[in-house]
Amino acid sequence: xxxxxxxxxxxxxxxxxxxxxxxxxxxxxxxxxxxxxxxxxxxxxxxxxxxxxxxxxxxxxxxxxxxxxxxxxxxxxxxxxxxxxxxxxxxxxxxxxxxxxxxxxxxxxxxxxxxxxxxxxxxxxxxxxxxxxxxxxxxxxxxxxxxxxxxxxxxxxxxxxxxxxxxxxxxxxxxxxxxxxxxxxxxxxxxxxxxxxxxxxxxxxxxxxxxxxxxxxxxxxxxxxxxxxxxxxxxxxxxxxxxxxxxxxxxxxxxxxxxxxxxxxxxxxxxxxxxxxxxxxxxxxxxxxxxxxxxxxxxxxxxxxxxxxxxxxxxxxxxxxxxxxxxxxxxxxxxxxxxxxxxxxxxxxxxxxxxxxxxxxxxxxxxxxxxxxxxxxxxxxxxxxxxxxxxxxxxxxxxxxxxxxxxxxxxxx
Ligand code: CAO
Numbered sequence: 141x142x143x144x145x146x147x148x149x150x151x152x153x154x155x156x157x158x159x160x161x162x163x164x165x166x167x168x169x170x171x172x173x174x175x176x177x178x179x180x181x182x183x184x185x186x187x188x189x190x191x192x193x194x195x196x197x198x199x200x201x202x203x204x205x206x207x208x209x210x211x212x213x214x215x216x217x218x219x220x221x222x223x224x225x226x227x228x229x230x231x232x233x234x235x236x237x238x239x240x241x242x243x244x245x246x247x248x249x250x251x252x253x254x255x256x257x258x259x260x261x262x263x264x265x266x267x268x269x270x271x272x273x274x275x276x277x278x279x280x281x282x283x284x285x286x287x288x289x290x291x292x293x294x295x296x297x298x299x300x301x302x303x304x305x306x307x308x309x310x311x312x313x314x315x316x317x318x319x320x321x322x323x324x325x326x327x328x329x330x331x332x333x334x335x336x337x338x339x340x341x342x343x344x345x346x347x348x349x350x351x352x353x354x355x356x357x358x359x360x361x362x363x364x365x366x367x368x369x370x371x372x373x374x375x376x377x378x379x380x381x382x383x384x385x386x387x388x389x390x391x392x393x394x395x396x397x398x399x400x401x402x403x404x405x406x407x408x409x410x411x412x413x414x415x416x417x418x419x420x421x422x423x424x425x426x427x428x429x430x431x432x433x434x435x436x437x438x439x440x441x442x443x444x445x446x447x448x449x450x451x452x453x454x455x456x457x458x459x460x461x462x463x464x465x466x467x468x469x470x471x472x473x474x475x476x477x478x479x480x481x482x483x484x485x486x487x488x489x490x491x492x493x494x495x496x497x498x499x500x501x502x503x504x505x506x507x508x509x510x511x512x513x514x515x516x517x518x519x520x521x522x523x524x525x526x527x528x529x530x531x532x533x534x535x536x537x538x539x540x541x542x543x544x545x546x547x548x549x550x551x552x553x
Contacts, residue, residue, distance in 0.1 A: 143170020286343025
């Protein structure tokens with residue numbers, strides 16, 4: 141079986157998290173991803189949050205699987221020549237430098253198109269055109285400016301960022317989708333095109349339901365929010381705590397054990413009310429007019445979940461799940477990273493993979509979460525800095541041994 145993107149060559153000028161997430165996905169699907177890194181320095185994350193001194197960090201290794209690494213100083217003349225050759229030879233070029241950095245290197249979109257009209261040139265920036273377009277942006281800046289932080293957390297607390305890296309990894313995902321779309325379009329048009337995704341836009345796309353709620357606000361209170369009916373709404377979507385965004389009441393309730401993650405999220409859909417009340421020993425509330433309808437329960441959801449919690453506290457979160465699932469009451473145990481890393485089913489599907497690295501040894505990573513029925517996807521270790529420089533210069537750039545030596549002598553690689 142061939143991999144879906146076999147034959148696609150990617151010039152990967154990405155660093156940190158957003159861009160590498162995108163190119164790692166392409167690499168998992170079989171693209172030949174050539175990661176360009178500054179000689180002697182490399183992607184800054186190689187040295188960030190290092191757990192083992194002198195060894196590429198997990199931050200780096202977990203975002204750069206299945207890639208080849210070439211060192212290249214693109215500010216040196218010999219480096220620019222090599223970069224030009226790589227642009228000629230690649231189908232896709234991806235970068236997430238600060239705004240204008242590539243232009244300053246002498247590679248504007250106009251120039252890139254001149255070199256290779258079939259290339260797809262994809263970039264992540266913090267913002268699209270507008271007042272903030274020149275800013276450098278990191279994960280939490282994107283979460284704050286894209287609408288996530290203002291809508292996450294509890295009403296009486298500060299705006300809160302989420303652990304899911306929706307700014308970096310989320311935007312990388314969006315970009316990968318743009319690239320594969322442009323690749324498909326190229327099969328018809330024969331031409332490449334520019335693909336851009338701003339982190340603010342990517343986060344906002346993931347916060348779509350909150351823009352929905354903003355427009356519902358003028359028409360009345362958001363009845364599924366925990367503020368209703370006791371706290372008045374202002375003119376901005378408030379933080380909704382653990383309320384579910386879909387209009388069905390839900391909350392995280394505590395379970396036996398008392399640990400930080402001994403909780404389960406339970407959703408009360410109308411058909412689930414009767415079985416749920418029967419299970420927790422409150423049959424009398426099934427027909428009670430004060431409790432029997434969603435409208436009657438809405439103002440006292442806190443009491444509803446308190447009753448449910450009295451029962452869940454007597455069981456572990458997995459026991460609760462085992463009882464509620466057959467009753468069609470939607471619920472999800474709060475799973476910690478420790479539990480996820482030990483979950484056998486995730487190992488079986490390749491979503492969690494153990495990788496062996498020559499200097500680090502064995503570690504766990506998140507493999508490709510997207511499964512294709514006819515195109516395998518495997519995970520191989522991240523490259524050492526410049527591990528493939530010679531092979532890429534000779535195989536892809538077409539340099540002779542003398543030319544490679546000359547580039548090295550100039551400090552370009
Ligand atoms: N050879 C020579 N120079 C190189 C090089 C190479 N191989 N690779 C990078 N450089 C240079 C760049 O050209 C740039 O030089 P100039 O400032 O002279 O133009 C310099 O290195 C620094 O690059 P940078 O500005 O992109 O990096 P930074 O650490 O200052 O900023 C970041 C990092 C992430 C804030 C910025 O790149 C950015 O805003 N990117 C877009 C948004 C993004 O992806 N953010 C998510 C990052 S993950 O949290």
